[in-house]
Amino acid sequence: xxxLVILGAGTAGTMMLNKxxxxxxxxxxxxxxxxxxETHLYQPGFLFIPFGVYRPEDVVKPRRExxxxxxxxVISNVDHIDADRKRVIxxxxxxxxxxxxxxxxxxxxxxxQTEGLLDDEWGKTKFDFYTLQGAERLHRFFESWQGGRxxxxxxxxxxxxxxxxxxxxxLADSYFTARGIRDKVELxxxxxxxxxxxxxxxxxxxxxxxxxxxxxVTPDFGIARVDNERKTIISYDDVEVPxxxxxxxxxxxxxxxxxxxxxxxxxxxxxxxxxxxxxxxYDDIFVIGDAGNLPSSKAGSVAHFQSEILFKNFLDxxxxxxxxxxxxxxxxxxxxxxxxxxxxxxFNYNVEPLPGKFPLPGIGPFSLLQETRMNHYGKxxxxxxxxxxLIRGAELPIDSKMSMVGKVA
Amino acid sequence: METLEILGKHLAVDKDGHLVNRAxxxxxxxxxxxxQEGVGExxxxxxxxxxxxxxxxxxxxxxxxIRRLTHESGVDTKTLYQLFPKGPAxxxxxxxxxxxxxxxx
Numbered sequence: 044x045x046x047l048v049i050l051g052a053g054t055a056g057t058m059m060l061n062k063x064x065x066x067x068x069x070x071x072x073x074x075x076x077x078x079x080x081e082t083h084l085y086q087p088g089f090l091f092i093p094f095g096v097y098r099p100e101d102v103v104k105p106r107r108e109x110x111x112x113x114x115x116x117v118i119s120n121v122d123h124i125d126a127d128r129k130r131v132i133x134x135x136x137x138x139x140x141x142x143x144x145x146x147x148x149x150x151x152x153x154x155x156q157t158e159g160l161l162d163d164e165w166g167k168t169k170f171d172f173y174t175l176q177g178a179e180r181l182h183r184f185f186e187s188w189q190g191g192r193x194x195x196x197x198x199x200x201x202x203x204x205x206x207x208x209x210x211x212x213x214l215a216d217s218y219f220t221a222r223g224i225r226d227k228v229e230l231x232x233x234x235x236x237x238x239x240x241x242x243x244x245x246x247x248x249x250x251x252x253x254x255x256x257x258x259x260v261t262p263d264f265g266i267a268r269v270d271n272e273r274k275t276i277i278s279y280d281d282v283e284v285p286x287x288x289x290x291x292x293x294x295x296x297x298x299x300x301x302x303x304x305x306x307x308x309x310x311x312x313x314x315x316x317x318x319x320x321x322x323x324x325y326d327d328i329f330v331i332g333d334a335g336n337l338p339s340s341k342a343g344s345v346a347h348f349q350s351e352i353l354f355k356n357f358l359d360x361x362x363x364x365x366x367x368x369x370x371x372x373x374x375x376x377x378x379x380x381x382x383x384x385x386x387x388x389x390f391n392y393n394v395e396p397l398p399g400k401f402p403l404p405g406i407g408p409f410s411l412l413q414e415t416r417m418n419h420y421g422k423x424x425x426x427x428x429x430x431x432x433l434i435r436g437a438e439l440p441i442d443s444k445m446s447m448v449g450k451v452a
Numbered sequence: 453m454e455t456l457e458i459l460g461k462h463l464a465v466d467k468d469g470h471l472v473n474r475a476x477x478x479x480x481x482x483x484x485x486x487x488q489e490g491v492g493e494x495x496x497x498x499x500x501x502x503x504x505x506x507x508x509x510x511x512x513x514x515x516x517x518i519r520r521l522t523h524e525s526g527v528d529t530k531t532l533y534q535l536f537p538k539g540p541a542x543x544x545x546x547x548x549x550x551x552x553x554x555x556x557x
Contacts, residue, residue: 199517199518199519200517201517235518235539237539237542243467243468263538263539265518265529265533265539265540267529267530278533279529279530279532279533280533280534280537280538308520309519309520309523310519338514338554
């Protein structure tokens, strides 16, 4: 028997499990999936919870619903990976041996990494929306909030879903307008970036959108600490931004088990070949999704495109062929802009998000970098696709390689 | 292609204003860029950070983020901000003749 172990059954791990379980012969392969919890979370849905668009039950399902029958399921936290001896050590010190390992342990928020962020006020005047619990607490807070200064701070890059902070502010503008208190709410983005986004053309367009919606920006803001008494965030160069409610995107880091294994960089991300998705240090370890250090977005769409590349390369590897697929960094993200509209961006390692049209057979075209209702419906429809198509490892009609068709350079 | 006019030369730069050709870089140029960027005169500590940045780039193929830069240079974040105000990783990369750190996307 050859043994494949998949570590982490989130978006990326579950997709790989389903794709590979379909083609690896059950007589010759034992596939084991390891995860610390029984619950699969639809993370793109967290954004909508503070504004009452989604409820927690819309984003939660049992993981086992999405596991193929031939997979061995281990629900346990992982202590570490012993990559030299090719085994995963669980928290009860038992070992799971592998011939091949796929690491898909994702990334989590670490409010403990910023001085003064994680204290008694966490969950009262300071919130996150990158966890289900955080998003629910924020929803309860917003329901009775009468206005004031709302500051959204990104602690440091990279973060999961780099457009989510902007979407949050756009939705907040829309939500407080509907509640009739928009004139009592000041919205501000305090970001370590020099503008709204990471790439020039999208920054220009999204920056204009922020301005039109009267959302203020404090750029180049590297948070050093939170002064809780004065409800003020302070940067390393002593810029002070006061708040009444702080929405934090804390430092994102890979799983601690990666650090304990000695496999991670300074943020616990596994150094990974950005084209083949093979771990740089071990040729029997592959990495997919947010767990790696690739210079691509940490996002579900990216994990999806990677899954097609990894699928080919994994089969090449186990058959002893040279790995034939190359990941180009493709990302495809809807950006909710409030009032029932959204934008769409499509880009890769080398091509920044550009305006134009995005053709999608049978459904599209969607408009790129432009607010439309169609894009908003695309974003909402994605939840159905996620549960029913994407993580089940079935095909979506979007190529894993980015295409220039429709784009205006 | 955009160009940067500095020390009487026109040098190719990318959209973020970083040098395209590492071969164009020199210590003299670094000092001139530092002045243009409002960093001012480069001290030994500035140079230590610039060298650490170049070493990390030569090894990893990309300019380090601020967190990695503190790791690589041994200089803490607060001090990095004092040395290179408003985004130390970006500023130091620009002065070191390297592309903007990709840490972000």
